[in-house]
Amino acid sequence: MWRDLMALTRLEVAREWRHRERAWVALLTALLTASVGLIAFHEQADEAALLSATLWVSLVFAASVSLARSFGAERDEGTLDALRLLPYERASLLWAKASAAALRMAFVAALLLPLSWLALPSARVGPAALAFVALGVAGLALAAVTLSAVAVHARAGDSLLPLLLLPLAAPLIISAVHGFAHAVAGAPASEWRGPLLVLAGYDLSLLAASALLAESTLGA
Amino acid sequence: MSWRPLRPRRDVARLAQRIGKLSDLDSTWPLVLRLEGVHVKLGAHHVLRGVDLSVAPGERVALMGPNGAGKTTLLRVAAGLLRPDRGRTLVAGQAADQAAARARLGWASASDGLDARLSARDVLSLWARAYAAGSERVSERAAIAARVDAAAAAFAIVEHLDAPAGTLSLGLQRRVILARASLAGAGGLLLFDEALAGLDAAASEVAWRALAGRTLLLATHDAAVAAQCDRTVRLNEGLLAAEGV
Numbered sequence: 224m225w226r227d228l229m230a231l232t233r234l235e236v237a238r239e240w241r242h243r244e245r246a247w248v249a250l251l252t253a254l255l256t257a258s259v260g261l262i263a264f265h266e267q268a269d270e271a272a273l274l275s276a277t278l279w280v281s282l283v284f285a286a287s288v289s290l291a292r293s294f295g296a297e298r299d300e301g302t303l304d305a306l307r308l309l310p311y312e313r314a315s316l317l318w319a320k321a322s323a324a325a326l327r328m329a330f331v332a333a334l335l336l337p338l339s340w341l342a343l344p345s346a347r348v349g350p351a352a353l354a355f356v357a358l359g360v361a362g363l364a365l366a367a368v369t370l371s372a373v374a375v376h377a378r379a380g381d382s383l384l385p386l387l388l389l390p391l392a393a394p395l396i397i398s399a400v401h402g403f404a405h406a407v408a409g410a411p412a413s414e415w416r417g418p419l420l421v422l423a424g425y426d427l428s429l430l431a432a433s434a435l436l437a438e439s440t441l442g443a
Numbered sequence: 444m445s446w447r448p449l450r451p452r453r454d455v456a457r458l459a460q461r462i463g464k465l466s467d468l469d470s471t472w473p474l475v476l477r478l479e480g481v482h483v484k485l486g487a488h489h490v491l492r493g494v495d496l497s498v499a500p501g502e503r504v505a506l507m508g509p510n511g512a513g514k515t516t517l518l519r520v521a522a523g524l525l526r527p528d529r530g531r532t533l534v535a536g537q538a539a540d541q542a543a544a545r546a547r548l549g550w551a552s553a554s555d556g557l558d559a560r561l562s563a564r565d566v567l568s569l570w571a572r573a574y575a576a577g578s579e580r581v582s583e584r585a586a587i588a589a590r591v592d593a594a595a596a597a598f599a600i601v602e603h604l605d606a607p608a609g610t611l612s613l614g615l616q617r618r619v620i621l622a623r624a625s626l627a628g629a630g631g632l633l634l635f636d637e638a639l640a641g642l643d644a645a646a647s648e649v650a651w652r653a654l655a656g657r658t659l660l661l662a663t664h665d666a667a668v669a670a671q672c673d674r675t676v677r678l679n680e681g682l683l684a685a686e687g688v
Binding site for chain 1: 522523524525526539540542543545546548550552554555556557558559560561565569570572573574607620623
């Protein structure tokens with residue numbers, strides 16, 4: 224299983240590199256959303272909350288725009304059937320795509336984070352804040368790719384995905400916004416440990432759910 | 444030739460494992476493909492109505508019939524891409540939707556495409572690695588590369604291996620897709636849905652030469668393609684209408 228996943232992830236990362244304009248589109252979407260948010264709410268007193276909300280809304284928006292067609296693109300290129308027939312566990316197909324998608328979102332987050340110094344000069348982007356970003360980005364990518372697999376055979380599935388992603392990712396977004404705000408504000412660990420555990424639990428649940436769904440969505 | 448000393452415990456354990464795997468196989472083995480009473484209903488339309496079909500190792504079977512006869516549906520059922528409402532599909536004795544069955548299936552369809560930015564080498568390497576998974580002999584990088592080179596040579600695409608697929612002509616892309624399917628193990632089953640359509644005479648000849656000795660079930664409207672096969676099966680309105688050699 225591990226070797227299957229590595230082989231598929233290698234291909235997906237190669238695809239991600241060859242289609243790197245998709246990462247730029249995601250980054251521009253996130254940057255524009257963040258800029259609008261920061262300008263519109265710049266008078267907010269709670270700068271940490273503003274920074275956190277802006278970052279996560281931008282990431283969710285970028286994910287829903289750029290990851291919606293993970294499997295839809297395969298279908299349109301005529302590569303989906305061949306991919307489904309690879310003699311690998313179908314969960315590996317899903318997780319490999321999610322890994323490449325997480326890489327794309329990590330790139331967006333890495334370039335968005337420096338904005339925190341503009342919005343909140345005293346922001347502490349330490350290990351706790353980075354843990355929120357890592358878990359949040361992984362969860363968003365997995366949720367979007369799993370939904371893309373579910374929606375690939377549905378009529379207007381690609382259009383439905385952004386609508387489905389928000390409710391599915393709600394626990395992730397709420398935990399990430401709360402926890403990240405406390406983490407960058409330098410609050411004690413007791414303030415952000417709870418949301419971080421929720422985020423980790425959410426990711427693990429999603430990992431299990433995607434493994435269970437993979438066969439029914441990508442199989443016969 | 445190099446010899447290694449016998450390691451009785453490990454070798455006996457491996458043999459037992461292999462015997463265990465063989466005993467899991469269905470009694471219809473060694474047939475490469477067996478469809479039993481396959482019935483598929485899509486919406487209100489009965490696309491396949493109790494189809495029975497077998498393909499023996501090394502056999503080349505052409506599937507013919509008018510548009511809408513159920514040829515593509517039959518191939519999709521055989522590949523495990525579509526679950527029949529009734530009946531069962533076995534590939535080398537395994538249910539078609541199992542990963543072990545997929546390891547013996549090569550698929551090519553006229554509607555298949557390639558990622559325009561990936562090279563033929565990227566695609567063939569992934570498939571060679573996938574088909575080799577679990578096999579110690581061919582899991583090394585050099586062995587995978589050798590399989591890719593052999594498939595590329597067989598389908599005369601060696602000089603196009605590193606070009607992005609989007610820059611290749613449709614005929615060359617079709618050959619890459621055929622080469623990808625051919626990477627399924629030597630004892631595997633190749634399922635072609637009009638996959639040879641669009642090849643010129645020379646490319647067609649290259650393809651048939653590369654497919655020599657392979658087990659093949661192909662849907663076609665082309666009598667010349669069917670003539671290359673050992674047997675022709677005719678489908679009409681979801682029923683096997685006739686069979687000929």
